[in-house]
Each structure stands twice: as C-alpha cells, then as structure tokens.
Amino acid sequence: MSGIIGVYAYDKNWNISKFVYYGLVGLQNRGYSYSGITILKDSFKSLSKDSAPEDLEIPPDFEGWSGIGYTGTKIGYPIITDYGAMVIDGVIKGDINELAKELYKDPEKALTNAKGVFSLIFLSKDGRMVGYRDSYGIKPLEIGGFGFDLAILSSETSGISVIGGEFRRELKPGEIAFIDNYEISYSQVSESKHYYCAIDLIYQSRIDSFVFNKYIYEVRVKVGEQLAEERKIDADVVIGVPDTALPFAIGYSRKTDIPFDLGFTRTGSPIRTMLASDDFLKVIGVQLKLNPIKSVVKGKRVILIDDSMVTGRTLKNTVFSLRSLGAKEVHVLIGSPKLISRCPYGMEVPEEKDLIAANLSDEEIAKVIGADSIYWLSLEGLRKVLGNNLCLGCMTKSYPKVI
Numbered sequence: 001m002s003g004i005i006g007v008y009a010y011d012k013n014w015n016i017s018k019f020v021y022y023g024l025v026g027l028q029n030r031g032y033s034y035s036g037i038t039i040l041k042d043s044f045k046s047l048s049k050d051s052a053p054e055d056l057e058i059p060p061d062f063e064g065w066s067g068i069g070y071t072g073t074k075i076g077y078p079i080i081t082d083y084g085a086m087v088i089d090g091v092i093k094g095d096i097n098e099l100a101k102e103l104y105k106d107p108e109k110a111l112t113n114a115k116g117v118f119s120l121i122f123l124s125k126d127g128r129m130v131g132y133r134d135s136y137g138i139k140p141l142e143i144g145g146f147g148f149d150l151a152i153l154s155s156e157t158s159g160i161s162v163i164g165g166e167f168r169r170e171l172k173p174g175e176i177a178f179i180d181n182y183e184i185s186y187s188q189v190s191e192s193k194h195y196y197c198a199i200d201l202i203y204q205s206r207i208d209s210f211v212f213n214k215y216i217y218e219v220r221v222k223v224g225e226q227l228a229e230e231r232k233i234d235a236d237v238v239i240g241v242p243d244t245a246l247p248f249a250i251g252y253s254r255k256t257d258i259p260f261d262l263g264f265t266r267t268g269s270p271i272r273t274m275l276a277s278d279d280f281l282k283v284i285g286v287q288l289k290l291n292p293i294k295s296v297v298k299g300k301r302v303i304l305i306d307d308s309m310v311t312g313r314t315l316k317n318t319v320f321s322l323r324s325l326g327a328k329e330v331h332v333l334i335g336s337p338k339l340i341s342r343c344p345y346g347m348e349v350p351e352e353k354d355l356i357a358a359n360l361s362d363e364e365i366a367k368v369i370g371a372d373s374i375y376w377l378s379l380e381g382l383r384k385v386l387g388n389n390l391c392l393g394c395m396t397k398s399y400p401k402v403i
Helices: 017-025 098-106 106-112 200-206 217-231 246-256 279-291 313-324 362-369 381-386
Strands: 002-009 036-040 044-049 066-072 084-093 115-125 130-135 143-147 150-154 166-171 175-179 184-188 237-241 264-266 291-292 301-306 329-334 372-374
Touching: 002 084, 002 115, 017 036, 017 066, 017 150, 017 184, 044 150, 066 084, 066 115, 066 237, 084 098, 098 106, 098 115, 098 372, 106 115, 106 130, 106 175, 106 372, 130 150, 150 175, 166 313, 217 381, 237 246, 246 301, 291 313, 301 313, 313 329, 313 362
Parallel strands: 237 301, 301 329, 329 372
Antiparallel strands: 002 066, 002 150, 036 044, 036 066, 084 115, 115 130, 130 175, 143 150, 143 166, 175 184, 264 291
16 A cells, blocks of 8 residues: 655746655555655655654755655655656556666656556656556546646645645546646556556545545445445444544434444544554554543444454454443444455455454454444445446455456
C-alpha cells in the first residue's frame, strides 16, 4: 500500500517542498512506515525516513520548483536514476532503472510495454512530469491544480485538497498525463479494463476522498445500509471503529433507526493496524489509537461495525474493551466480505494462513474475539453498492490476470 504525489510549478521561482510534504500527510492513510520526498531545482534533492510523512523534517535549504513524494511500506522510494525520479503505487514487473530510461526517451512506448498493476509519477531530470495509471485501473491516480500556478498528481483527492488544490479529474485506466512548463496533455495508450480495488474503496481511502469516480463517504454509508438489509440486530446503540467505519455505522443506524453514537475517542496520531510493521502495534494498536467511551456502551447491547477483519487480534481487543466498560452484548458487523487470500498487487493483505476468516468458522471467530455474533457483508451486497468492475481477489481467490 502506498500514496504518491507530484507537484509541478509552471514558474521556477516557486518552492513546492511544503506542498509535497503536506500532500503526503494527507495520503498517509495509504501507508506510513516509510516516506520520502524528491525535489528538483537545478538538480535533485531527496530526504526520507522510516516513519510517517508528518515526521519528515524539511530543512530551510530544501527547495525546488517541482517534486514527488511517497508514503507507504516499501523502503527505497522515491527511486532516483540517471534519467529522473519516480514513485510507484503498486507492483511493476521488470527493471525499474530501465523503465526510467525508457520513460525519459519515449514515455508512451515505455508505458505501453510496462507490465504490472500500478500508478506512477515520473519526474525527468530535464523537468518534465509524467503520471500514468495502468490499463486495469486497480490503483487510482487523480489530477488537480492550484490556480494557474501548480499542477498536482495524487493517489487520492485528499492529497490535492489538503494543500488547497482543486480536483480536476481522475486519470482513466491506461491514460498518461504529460506536464511541462506550458501545458498538461493526455494520451490514452492502452484499452481501459476497469478492475477497481474493493479494499481501496471500503478501507484504504480517506472518507473525504473521491476515488474511482466515487465519493468514499457516500459509498461507505451505503455499505452500512446494505449491512442493515442483510443483518438487522435487536440492539441499543450502533458504533463504528474510527475513522473508516464511522460512515458504515451511520448508514446502518439510518436504515434500522437504532441510535448511532461515538463509541471511541482518539489517542494521538492515527494507527492503521493492517499497515503496522511492528508486531506490538498489530496486537494493541486499537488501544493506542482509540479509547472507548464508557457512557455510550455501559449496560447496552452494542453493534460494533468495522471495515474489515484480518487476523482478528485488534477486534478481539476492541470487544474486550467494550465488555470491560460494561457492554451487555457486542455484535460485530464487518463492512466487507471475508478476506481469505493475499493480494499480489501491493495491498497489505497477509497470506491465507494468517487470515482468520480463511481458517475458522463464524462461530469459532465470534468465540475467539469474544463477540455475541459476527457477520460479514456479502459479496452480492458489495457488488450492489460498488458495481461489478472490481478486483475481489482477496475475497474470492479469483484475480485479474495482469502480471
């Protein structure tokens, strides 16, 4: 998982380093164990850190009129070569340095022949920027601007909006955006096949983003409504695990008339336990980022909604916390179908042996996490909300044959 951004100033008097920095902060929901920025003035300058973007320190002399940034789980980005610098969200097959060379010489030819599942931003050594989204469209890439001064490429619209930019449109699958000192132009170099990542929509993207031509908040409210159609439970209160699952809980509450309430307050910076590289964070990440509100759950039958379940460890801790504060019942609803297989395209879904839903029955899982009941959104329900042009490999073991 990763978030990528590119910022290009048409006037070389601009210093865009802080724009890239804050754009990355707006994308760290996509991965935060490693972050890096490369900017171009007369030559490339880079800085990176094995931590979230907000921990990067921008020195006073870190200046440039164009730049790219990366936040995610792969150490080594941005990639700097003799021909330019590059950031990638996804998986590319082949030699990255050779790809950079070809991008410098002939971007259309290079990207027509490139194999993999990825979105990419390339900044050439002579100051041209290229954005590309592969023909399957599994990874998103958006384009926007800051008046007539800056062009912005970003994995999500959140990376554009947090720096005051205006979203223009989403790159189509198989489309290249060319940015130079004079204009932005586009070229469709391969046929669009459209296999949008379901996990990106229901878990990965920020709730204020527009991704795959969908408003994430609206999508997740509809998921909650669909959960209510599939499994209505007699309860006193509906709560969602912040921030991703709050719209699910709102949708469920609207459909069932069971009151929605805030069940948790945040402690410190957001921690996404699926993305955590530290085993300690994976086990107790929920307690580090969220603290339950006792008055909301004490003596009540609680419906707890989360976006997904991977190993079950974080939900087990969450359910235990609610019961320790006096919850009478805890019924868990998951806003996605069961995750039963790893993702080969860069989403941080573990191997099948580590996925609780791939190895235990519903009854066994409910017992393990201490819940009175558990239910996952059906595949049919997911398609009803999101449509049919989806990559569902981690839920079905059936993947688009793209690599």
